[in-house]
Amino acid sequence: MTASTPRVRFADAGEAADVAAFLARLIHYDKAAVVRLQAGGGALAVFGRPASFEVLAVRSARLAEGSGVSGGPGAPGGSGELDVTVSAGELLEGVDEGAAAVAVPSAVTGPPWAGVLPPKGGWERVPGLPSSVGVLRAVRAAVSEFRGRVEELDPAKRTRGELDRIGREVWSRPVGDTELPVRAAHAARVLGFLPSAESAGFRSGELSLWAAGAWLRLRTPYGAVVVRVVGGGAGLGVMPQV
Known part of the structure; x- marks a missing residue:
């Protein structure tokens, strides 16, 4: 140095x-x-x-x-x-x-x-987010559905376009009664921000959702995942990383 x-x-x-x-x-x-x-x-x-x-x-x-x-x-x-x-x-x-x-x-x-980073201020807490156990279950259900639907496809139909279509449908679904797409919660899990087991959930209030303009922030004790909520779900990642 x-x-x-x-x-x-x-x-x-x-x-x-x-x-x-x-x-x-x-x-x-x-x-x-x-x-x-x-x-x-x-x-x-x-x-x-x-x-x-x-x-x-x-x-x-x-x-x-x-x-x-x-x-x-x-x-x-x-x-x-x-x-x-x-x-x-x-x-x-x-x-x-x-x-x-x-x-x-x-x-x-x-x-x-x-x-283009999220704003530093102006964040307000958003209701409707499930507990950490509920969020983890939503992620696991999405991963299972994505894999199952891909495996059911005829090999000749496993095109990039078809995978994108399934991915947009699965990963853009909201978590609980919020606008947070499940892909954001999935990212939090693979990055170690969410517990890997339901038995290791957070205490009340440790997992929360915040909004500032078009931005949503999933905050945990170990880090945060931020996403811009854009109509139509364009540009969603389709391949689950597990």
């Missing part, structure tokens, strides 16, 4: 490990994944877009008190501010859990989604 390389210092080793786990999951689905980092106010937000889900995933981490970010043009004089898009793989390589820190790699030209 050179003197000009930004370095983020986490509040403790656990925060560093959580960010590393999130990056590893993103890379599992997309080896060329990129993330946008925003640091300020004593916290680091890591934004990523897991392949095929058409959602944004957000993992936040507490920074060391006083000087969470130092060095580099993005944090002059250790100001604690940082806003940059980088390779997820290179960022993961720079994580030092023992030192509770990460060296931020050089910036890359980000994809379009990195320039």
